[in-house]
Amino acid sequence: MNFTFSRNPMIGMAGSVAIVVAGLTAAPLCAQGLPYESCHIKMGEQRAFVAELLSTLRFPHCAVRKWILFVPSAPTLPGQGGARSALGFEKLKSEVSTISDLRFGERQLLRGVVTDNNDPHQLTFKTNYQVTLSARQLVDGASSERVTPLTSEERQRYLAQSETLRFEDPIFQSWLDAKGLRRKQDSDLKFAWRAFRTIRGMYSYKYSAKQDRRIQKLCEDNSTDCGGLSWLFVGVLRANGIPARSLVGRWAESGDESGVSFGNAHVKSEFYAANVGWIPIELSGAVEHKERDSILYFGKDSGNFITFHVDPDFELDTLDFGKRAVRNLQSPAVWVAGSGNLKDSSETEAWSVKNIPAY
Numbered sequence: 001m002n003f004t005f006s007r008n009p010m011i012g013m014a015g016s017v018a019i020v021v022a023g024l025t026a027a028p029l030c031a032q033g034l035p036y037e038s039c040h041i042k043m044g045e046q047r048a049f050v051a052e053l054l055s056t057l058r059f060p061h062c063a064v065r066k067w068i069l070f071v072p073s074a075p076t077l078p079g080q081g082g083a084r085s086a087l088g089f090e091k092l093k094s095e096v097s098t099i100s101d102l103r104f105g106e107r108q109l110l111r112g113v114v115t116d117n118n119d120p121h122q123l124t125f126k127t128n129y130q131v132t133l134s135a136r137q138l139v140d141g142a143s144s145e146r147v148t149p150l151t152s153e154e155r156q157r158y159l160a161q162s163e164t165l166r167f168e169d170p171i172f173q174s175w176l177d178a179k180g181l182r183r184k185q186d187s188d189l190k191f192a193w194r195a196f197r198t199i200r201g202m203y204s205y206k207y208s209a210k211q212d213r214r215i216q217k218l219c220e221d222n223s224t225d226c227g228g229l230s231w232l233f234v235g236v237l238r239a240n241g242i243p244a245r246s247l248v249g250r251w252a253e254s255g256d257e258s259g260v261s262f263g264n265a266h267v268k269s270e271f272y273a274a275n276v277g278w279i280p281i282e283l284s285g286a287v288e289h290k291e292r293d294s295i296l297y298f299g300k301d302s303g304n305f306i307t308f309h310v311d312p313d314f315e316l317d318t319l320d321f322g323k324r325a326v327r328n329l330q331s332p333a334v335w336v337a338g339s340g341n342l343k344d345s346s347e348t349e350a351w352s353v354k355n356i357p358a359y
Contacts, residue, residue: 034189034190034193034295034298035140035295036138036139036140036189038140038141038142039138039139039140039141039142039189039276039299040138040139040141040142040143040144040147040276040277041078041136041137041138041139041143041276041277041278041279041299042136042137042138042139043134043135043136044134044135044136044137044303045134045135045303046132046133046134046135046303046358047132047133047303047355047358048082048130048131048132048133048355048356048357048358049129049130049131049132049133049252049306049353049354049355049356050128050129050130050353050354050356051128051129051130051131051250051252051306051351051352051353051354052126052127052128052129052350052351052352052353053071053126053127053128053129053250053331053349053350053351054124054125054126054349054350054351054352055124055125055126055127055331055332055347055348055349056122056123056124056347056348056349057122057123057124057334057345057346057347058121058122058345058346058347058348059120059121059122059336059338059340059342059345060121060343060344060345061340061341061342061343061344061345062120062121062336062338062339062340062341062342062345063120063121063338063339063340064117064120064121064123064336064337064338065115065120065337065338065339066113066114066115066320066336066337066338067112067113067114067115067117067123067334067335067336068111068112068113068318068319068320068321068334068335068336068337069087069111069112069113069114069125069332069333069334069335070109070110070111070112070316070318070326070329070332070333070334071085071087071109071110071112071127071329071332071333072085072107072108072109072110072308072309072329073085073098073108073109073110074129074131074249074306074307074308074309075107075108075307075309075310077247077278077307077310078134078136078270078277078278079133079134079135079136079280079301079303080131080132080133080134080306080307081131081132081134082130082131082132083129083130083131084129084130084131085110085127085128085129086110086127086128087110087112087125087126087127087128088125088126088127088128089112089114089123089125090124090125090126092114092116092117093114093115093116094112094113094114095112095113096110096111096112096113097110097111098110098111099111099317101314101315101316102314102315102316102317102323103162103313103314103315104157104160104311106157107309107310107311107314109314109316109329110127111316111317112125113319120338125332127332129306129308131306132358133252133303133304133305133306134301134303135301135302135303136280136299136300136301136303137299137300137301138276138279138298138299138300142275143275143276147274147275147276147277148277149274150243150272154243155243158238158243158244158245158272159238159241159243160238161238162311162312162313163214163312163313163325163327164213164214164215164231164312164313164327165215165231165234165235165238165311165312165313166214166215166216167215167235167236167238167239168239169215169216171216171219171220172215172216172219172235172239173239175219175220176236176239179198179202180198181194181195181198181236181239181240182240183240183241183242187273188242188271188272188273188274188276189273189276189279191237191240191242192237192242192244192271192273192279192281193298195233195236195237195240196233196281196283196286196294196297196298197294199229199232199233199236199283199287200283200286200287200290200294202222203222203223203224203229203232203287204222204223204287205223205224205225205226205229205284205287205288206223206224206225207225208225211224211225211228213227213228213231213312213327215231215232215235218231218232219232225284226266226267226268226283226284227246227248227267227312227328229267229283229284229287230246230247230267230268230269230281230283230284231246231267231312233269233271233281233283234246234269234271234311237271242271242272242273243271243272244269244270244271244272245269245270245271245310245311246267246268246269246310246311246312247267247268247269247270247305247307247310248267248307248308248309248310248311248312248328248329248330249265249266249267249305249306249307249308249309249330250264250265250266250305250306250308250330250351251264251266251304251305251306252303252304252305252306252353253304253353254351254352254353255350255351255352264351265330265331266284266305267284268280268281268282268283268301268305268307269281269282269283279298279299280299280300280301281297281298281299282297282298282300282301283297285297286298306353308329308330309328309329312327312328313325313326313327314326314327314328314329314333316333318335320335320337321335331347331349
């Protein structure tokens with residue numbers, strides 16, 4: 001028999017959000033208006049990291065004869081360079097290949113297939129990432145360097161809909177009207193600031209594994225987590241013709257040693273403004289810390305977050321199981337073939353991160 005091993009994915013927690021961008025001067029506080037008429041992104045300190053996600057899958061009542069696993073291949077982004085990804089199975093013969101997401105082909109994944117595991121009830125494997133992260137901050141004044149515009153393909157990609165980001169849904173469209181979230185004459189930057197402050201004022205932070213995070217459902221709620229907040233923001237901007245995207249991954253700091261904590265998982269956002277470029281957004285930190293000024297979470301990236309993939313909603317070629325949809329890949333997606341049942345199946349993981357000399 002073939003089985004799909006599913007979990008309640010930890011989208012992320014807002015804790016440990018830094019409000020000081022390393023190597024850059026803090027922007028002035030502002031109560032209401034965005035303090036920039038013209039602005040640019042200033043790059044700050046660069047730091048290199050190696051990270052390892054050690055995963056163990058247990059199927060006590062299933063004798064597995066074939067394991068099929070998927071992990072994301074970390075992308076190169078304005079704040080994340082030199083990304084390298086690897087999937088390894090110690091002392092096991094495995095087939096690891098780089099494949100593309102069937103929905104948006106530029107998203108790369110690693111697919112591992114194991115058929116010679118001596119233990120039919122348990123599999124341990126590692127996903128390794130090496131990246132150079134850069135601090136970024138939105139500062140006053142036009143850029144002295146030309147900002148590369150998006151290609152038509154990039155613009156189309158970051159204005160697209162998906163199952164989670166279905167902004168043309170009538171419920172979401174009515175919500176945009178009710179909340180005054182229509183662009184009208186605003187610039188990309190000023191509308192994004194208004195959308196950021198509106199969502200921040202409306203929502204509280206709450207994590208629920210069972211929450212439906214499709215934006216047409218989230219707009220009927222008043223609380224969600226970092227993934228939900230990010231997708232709401234991206235949906236609002238795309239509905240108004242502004243390219244935006246969510247960054248799904250984990251903080252660049254080691255997790256606890258319990259083997260069951262997914263608390264380093266997190267989701268951020270970015271939007272593209274003409275003549276400025278990709279501008280980082282930390283909406284869940286702003287929602288969780290409403291006593292702090294909004295500008296501390298708008299246009300600032302401390303360079304302490306490893307992006308696994310851009311945006312939710314994958315379609316994967318699972319070989320024996322056909323095409324399957326997956327919301328996000330902060331933890332591996334797994335399919336197994338064997339005999340028995342999936343009762344009492346479990347997963348533990350350990351996330352470790354080290355700072356290394358820049359490469």
